[in-house]
Amino acid sequence: MSPIRISILGAGAMGSLFGGLMAEAGHAVELIDVNPAQIAAVREQGLLIRNDAGERRLAIPIKRPEEATRQPDWLIVFTKAMHTQGALAAARHLIGPQTRLLSLQNGLGNAEKLTAFADASRIAIGMTTVPADLVAPGEVHSHGESKTRVVMADGSENAALAALAAALDAAGLPCTVDPDAVVAIWEKVAFNVALNSLCAVTQRTVGGLGAAAEGRRLAHAVASETLAVAQAEGLAVLAERTHATIDHALDHHGGHKPSMLQDLLAKRPTEIETLNGAIVRAAERHGIAVPRTETLYALVKLAEHAA
Numbered sequence: 075m076s077p078i079r080i081s082i083l084g085a086g087a088m089g090s091l092f093g094g095l096m097a098e099a100g101h102a103v104e105l106i107d108v109n110p111a112q113i114a115a116v117r118e119q120g121l122l123i124r125n126d127a128g129e130r131r132l133a134i135p136i137k138r139p140e141e142a143t144r145q146p147d148w149l150i151v152f153t154k155a156m157h158t159q160g161a162l163a164a165a166r167h168l169i170g171p172q173t174r175l176l177s178l179q180n181g182l183g184n185a186e187k188l189t190a191f192a193d194a195s196r197i198a199i200g201m202t203t204v205p206a207d208l209v210a211p212g213e214v215h216s217h218g219e220s221k222t223r224v225v226m227a228d229g230s231e232n233a234a235l236a237a238l239a240a241a242l243d244a245a246g247l248p249c250t251v252d253p254d255a256v257v258a259i260w261e262k263v264a265f266n267v268a269l270n271s272l273c274a275v276t277q278r279t280v281g282g283l284g285a286a287a288e289g290r291r292l293a294h295a296v297a298s299e300t301l302a303v304a305q306a307e308g309l310a311v312l313a314e315r316t317h318a319t320i321d322h323a324l325d326h327h328g329g330h331k332p333s334m335l336q337d338l339l340a341k342r343p344t345e346i347e348t349l350n351g352a353i354v355r356a357a358e359r360h361g362i363a364v365p366r367t368e369t370l371y372a373l374v375k376l377a378e379h380a381a
């Protein structure tokens with residue numbers, strides 16, 4: 075497999091993990107970020123990865139967008155959703171005529187944002203269940219099984235995307251090109267809309283939510299609203315599968331604090347717009363009522379405002 079030139083835009087938890095594992099597998103990876111602490115740590119001590127394969131420290135280049143000059147084969151966007159446009163604008167000079175863009179960010183609207191920077195025929199999106207935590211600057215942890223599904227934004231078949239998926243797979247990030255990746259994206263959105271906003275508003279962990287019957291009922295009811303919108307969009311989402319994934323998280327992800335809760339606690343903006351906000355707007359277009367999702371949207375916005 076010939077090495078792929080990959081730049082990771084947003085080298086936090088996910089970007090560091092994907093970039094680190096791809097570098098370890100022999101690909102030419104550059105991390106791009108704006109966080110001075112992360113940049114200093116990776117430059118001075120390398121990137122420490124701890125996952126089921128063990129713990130190791132990798133030397134890997136990390137740059138601010140304005141320092142980077144190489145136009146990669148793939149630019150993988152791993153900022154939080156609210157930073158995508160600003161990050162791409164600052165990294166516009168890295169998107170060459172051959173550069174393809176991939177977003178594996180949570181939420182809706184990622185393809186649309188990327189399309190402002192490259193033709194749809196060079197944009198891929200996807201859904202990943204890989205978990206990653208940046209426990210300290212320059213130190214990323216991950217564990218357990220995962221699956222990543224990718225597809226070109228225009229639905230076309232693409233040899234470069236197949237090669238990237240195979241490379242991710244070989245690097246320890248199981249990945250397939252899947253025409254139904256958009257269905258997977260929406261099912262994960264249903265999961266995140268429910269658990270992220272409920273945990274954020276109640277300041278409970280996923281297990282804390284699952285411990286109360288009201289928490290479980292509400293989580294499923296909120297997810298059902300997103301699934302109804304997805305069906306109105308013509309997507310063959312599977313309600314049973316989504317509810318089973320939620321039950322699994324409520325039962326087994328006890329101490330996990332979803333990123334929206336972590337962001338509120340740290341007084342940072344959250345991804346509420348691309349989760350609950352996007353569902354409220356899509357529901358309006360279809361004339362569907364999503365009262366729980368809308369209330370949670372307003373409550374998280376209020377909490378963000380207060381922070």
Ligand code: NAD
Binds near residue numbers: 153162180206333345
């Ligand atoms: P993170 O906050 O750890 O990392 C985001 C990084 O983007 C940070 O290092 C930040 O400094 C950087 N950034 C912000 N503005 C930038 C800019 N203008 N230019 C360059 N870099 C910039 O977030 P994360 O947990 O890695 O999540 C990234 C995305 O992946 C989110 O959409 C999230 O929902 C999704 N996701 C996360 C997980 C997870 O387990 N962490 C799992 C699946 C999907």
